[in-house]
Amino acid sequence: MGIHTEYSCNECGFKLVDSSDIFWIDDEKKIHADMQTVDSSKKSSDALASGGIFKYYCYNCDNYIYNFHVTRKSRFISKEEIIQLVEGLDDNIKIIDFDNRFQSCIHCRQDVPLKSEKSFAIDNKGEFFIEDSLYNDFDSKQFDFSGKYYGYYCNDCKKQINKFVILENNANLNDSLIKEILHDHTNDLTVYINDTFLVCPNCDDELQVLGESSTCPKCRVGLLTIENQTLFD
Known part of the structure; x- marks a missing residue:
């Protein structure tokens, strides 16, 4: 089940949209990213590799950072191939890591x-x-x-x-x-x-998860509040 959440700042009205997203790499070694639903979860379970996408924010750099956390990997795809495909997905700044269960x-x-x-x-x-x-x-x-x-x-x-x-x-x-x-x-x-926090790849500041009661990334004065939240199967 996926969650789509819309936030707004109680001071400046800034809008932020967030969702529970996952990614997977299919048998043709093409990468896909989508909200976690029954359909996307089924596709990811049959994929060569899959995992979650977690969105962070660096207040120091004023950048969003996307953490691709690989939780499932077939022996038919290497870590290097996964990293290359994730990096080429879009222009977002990314951190790519692998679950502790993977080992060489x-x-x-x-x-x-x-x-x-x-x-x-x-x-x-x-x-x-x-x-x-x-x-x-x-x-x-x-x-x-x-x-x-x-x-x-x-x-x-x-x-x-x-x-x-x-x-x-x-x-x-x-x-x-x-x-x-x-x-x-x-x-x-x-x-x-195993560190309990992630750091920005640009400035090494600690990354933050934006959510309810987070400081607004635009005005840095107001707080984010939930405006709407929807669940998807």
Whole structure:
């Protein structure tokens, strides 16, 4: 189901239109972008690659930034092809990223399939916890750092790839120390620090999601209010 929202500024009357959009790349490697509906969702589920389009705004540059987040990718299309097609879709400023589940072998660089997904954490005594992520995300406990574990296996290299994505770093440990600690629990690994915000590719300022009660991007005085909102199947 898609949502189409119309905003207006309570001071200057500026109008802003937003919608829940998705994109997909079909079997002929043509890219499409549309509002998320039953029909578009069906097309995206059968596509070579697909994902969501998220609209951000940089108050410093006065620019809209579009984040194409790839959540599904077939082995018949490469990351490089996806990036090229997304970049060529239109003239909008874009950030293109891939879901944490995607991983290349750190030895031969081939794409490797996801075999397991869990939550992990390390407490202040160095004890390592890892459990099924469907049942435990450690939200109610205190740890030095925690996050998601993704396990892969490369059939070509006969290597296990263990990917740790750090979501909470309560002890403010640097990347090198986190990797050193994790090396005590696994042999092959990659570590990613997952930032909770996106930054503008032009000025590095933090990007904002414009919505209800956001500062008007035109007059910078008034606030955006919802004027109309429609749901689409």
